[in-house]
Amino acid sequence: MKRVLTAAIAGLFSATMAMAQMQPVLDTVVTDKQGDGAIDWTNRIIYAKGIGAPNPDHPEAAQRAGAIRAAQQIALRNALETLKGIFLNSSTTVENFMVKSDVITSRVSGFVRGFEQKGKEKYMSDGSVELVMAIPLDGVGGIDDVLWGNTIGEKPSIAAFEGTKAKKAMVFTGLIIDCHGLSVKPALAPKILDESGKEVYGSAYVSREWAIKYGIVGYAKEVKAAAKLDRVGKTPGQIKGLKAQGDNATDVVISDADAADVRSAAQNLKFLSECRVILVVD
Secondary structure (H helix, E strand, O other), X not given: OOEEOOHHHHHHOOOOOOOHHHHHHHOOOOEEEEOOEEEEOOOOXXXXXXXXXXXXXXXXXXXXXXXXXXXXXXXHHHHHHHHHOOEOOOOOEHHHXXXXXXXXXXXXXXXXXXXXXXXXXXXXXXXXXXXXXXXXXXXXXXXXXXXXXXXXXXXXXXXXXXXOOOOOOOOOOOEEEEOOOOOOOOOOOOOEEOOOOOEEEOHHHOOHHHHHHHOOOEEEOOHHHHHOOHHHOOOOEXXXXXXXXOOOOOEEEEOHHXXXXXXXXXXXXXXXXXXXXXXXXX
């Protein structure tokens, strides 16, 4: 069954807007541009542009429809290439992960092909057609669902905190980590570590339902904007990251004191299991 974009997504990424025209929107979100595609990590959407030319060997009445189909195929191909370049974690890209499994490769390729362009096309003076495809990362049947497979369980595999805990219990509804100036790169499954390298948060702490719904972490450009998001609740903890970690610089190291605060209350496992974590990056 074809997946059709919602009106909201179609409106945001309408094919009537060229990439350059979208720059003011992109400046307010965390964006990773790759060739003719890009990932909006704040809204968690991949989008890609495609331009199709009419076939002069076809009847004139059929040329426009052919150009649209060509633009759609090119946009989907660009979206797939963009998806392959996403960091899965600190050492692996989606493409690396796909290479390990023909089943994953088939599922990812099929997922991308399953989308249809929604909205108006932009017509060029030479008869070419430009359009944009938008593909959400999250949701049941989404790319998160496809990639995680059985690697994330219905319940978190970690049921109790390990490591030093603060003497006074600090209970949060979510966690915002300010990573400004650390050159942290977005990823689908980053980790939060203490200064000794012990994991404070990662895929082992989350439930599959919430990982698919939200993604393991969210990304924002400003702490104030992050604090207003429903994802982190009314009283999120706000801490400063110390440095990026890993070959892909996707993991974040926080101070031992901050790590102890997060681990101090068993209740904090709930917000972690629901992926209520946002990294604020440049």
